[in-house]
Amino acid sequence: MKNKKNMNRLSIAAxxxxxxxxxxxxxxxxxxxxQWCAELKEKPKGDxxxxxxxxxxxxxxxxxxxKNMQ
Numbered sequence: 001m002k003n004k005k006n007m008n009r010l011s012i013a014a015x016x017x018x019x020x021x022x023x024x025x026x027x028x029x030x031x032x033x034x035q036w037c038a039e040l041k042e043k044p045k046g047d048x049x050x051x052x053x054x055x056x057x058x059x060x061x062x063x064x065x066x067k068n069m070q
Contacts, residue, residue, distance in 0.1 A: 031055050031059060032055070032058075032059030032060075032063070036059075036060075037056065037059065037060035040052060040056050040060065041060075
């Protein structure tokens, strides 16, 4: 009986954590948007992941250079 209570508590905790993570990730700006580029410019460079750096270069740096060329 005690084991069943612990499993129920663990299940509830896991569901709550999962729901919180989904809500947090749903609030971030779309990759490549002006808001996203601005957020990454403000973020400390040491905190950026390799994927973020790649996306930032592709969507924010090269995209703005293309606009200037037109």
